[in-house]
Amino acid sequence: MADFIQYIECTHGEWKKAVHREIEAADCILLYIAPKADKFPVIKRPEAALPYFEQYYDAPFKNLSTGVGLLHEIAYIDRLGKIENTVAICREHESKYIWELIGKNSWQGISVFTRTVDGIRATSSRLLAPDRQLARLQGAAGIVAFTDADLTISRSRFARLLRRAVKAALGRHHTQPRALRQGWQSMVGVSPTPRPLPPDYQLKIISHTDVENLLHIPNGNITEMAAEQATSRLNRRAARKGCPTCGAGLSNLFFYINGLGNDEPDQTIWAKCQNCMAYLMVENWRLLEV
Numbered sequence: 316m317a318d319f320i321q322y323i324e325c326t327h328g329e330w331k332k333a334v335h336r337e338i339e340a341a342d343c344i345l346l347y348i349a350p351k352a353d354k355f356p357v358i359k360r361p362e363a364a365l366p367y368f369e370q371y372y373d374a375p376f377k378n379l380s381t382g383v384g385l386l387h388e389i390a391y392i393d394r395l396g397k398i399e400n401t402v403a404i405c406r407e408h409e410s411k412y413i414w415e416l417i418g419k420n421s422w423q424g425i426s427v428f429t430r431t432v433d434g435i436r437a438t439s440s441r442l443l444a445p446d447r448q449l450a451r452l453q454g455a456a457g458i459v460a461f462t463d464a465d466l467t468i469s470r471s472r473f474a475r476l477l478r479r480a481v482k483a484a485l486g487r488h489h490t491q492p493r494a495l496r497q498g499w500q501s502m503v504g505v506s507p508t509p510r511p512l513p514p515d516y517q518l519k520i521i522s523h524t525d526v527e528n529l530l531h532i533p534n535g536n537i538t539e540m541a542a543e544q545a546t547s548r549l550n551r552r553a554a555r556k557g558c559p560t561c562g563a564g565l566s567n568l569f570f571y572i573n574g575l576g577n578d579e580p581d582q583t584i585w586a587k588c589q590n591c592m593a594y595l596m597v598e599n600w601r602l603l604e605v
């Protein structure tokens with residue numbers, strides 16, 4: 316088996332760049348999805364006391380399904396336009412969870428609600444930003460499940476289904492964003508000059524945070540603001556509280572201003588929480604959800 320596997324050696328600080336490079340070069344990506352703990356958490360609607368649209372955004376978030384590293388990789392596959400060339404692999408008894416997560420969330424992993432006789436209800440628990448990445452596998456070439464027995468025989472049902480899914484992935488012409496013609500290098504690191512970046516591939520100046528460390532980049536033309544500069548505009552209480560939506564610390568917030576460049580000193584400072592995706596703004600020394 317070792318003859319068929321090429322391991323990529325890289326430092327801890329470089330693995331995200333290496334993953335970008337390999338995803339771009341690959342014709343087909345196989346992604347093994349497994350829970351971080353022993354099993355996936357149960358997907359359930361918010362508790363009976365909090366079932367409706369009005370209370371949904373106050374409901375607690377669901378625990379993360381799997382390691383944040385793997386969930387980041389799904390974001391990279393998406394950014395590099397390779398979801399259609401991806402086949403996800405999971406254990407049979409865990410596939411139900413993945414299908415449910417994908418089925419209950421729209422393409423962007425946005426919360427979904429359904430109208431019932433009692434009112435508008437959420438279809439699942441509130442998902443943190445990394446878990447929403449799993450929902451992006453909706454566009455994958457296949458999700459193939461295996462059992463322990465499948466691994467002991469060469470002509471298993473799993474092998475047949477996997478072969479079929481890989482063939483489908485290889486046959487798909489991925490819809491690579493035009494901005495990606497510059498290569499994966501434009502999707503990583505910092506840059507003092509504007510570059511087209513996901514999710515909308517409009518020009519953005521991200522010059523303080525490596526792009527590969529951001530799960531959610533705001534739409535439109537934006538310019539990152541240094542965290543120290545932005546947090547100096549918060550009072551001590553607001554700084555201690557962090558994200559007013561999920562309670563994540565300030566290090567989870569991506570601060571920016573609209574437009575390219577920093578010509579107007581009085582511009583509104585915005586923030587995008589990388590943990591819960593909330594849009595925030597700095598006003599009167601506080602962070603407010605918008």
Ligand SMILES: [Zn+2]
Pocket residue numbers: 558559560561562563588589590591592593
């Ligand atoms: Zn948050």
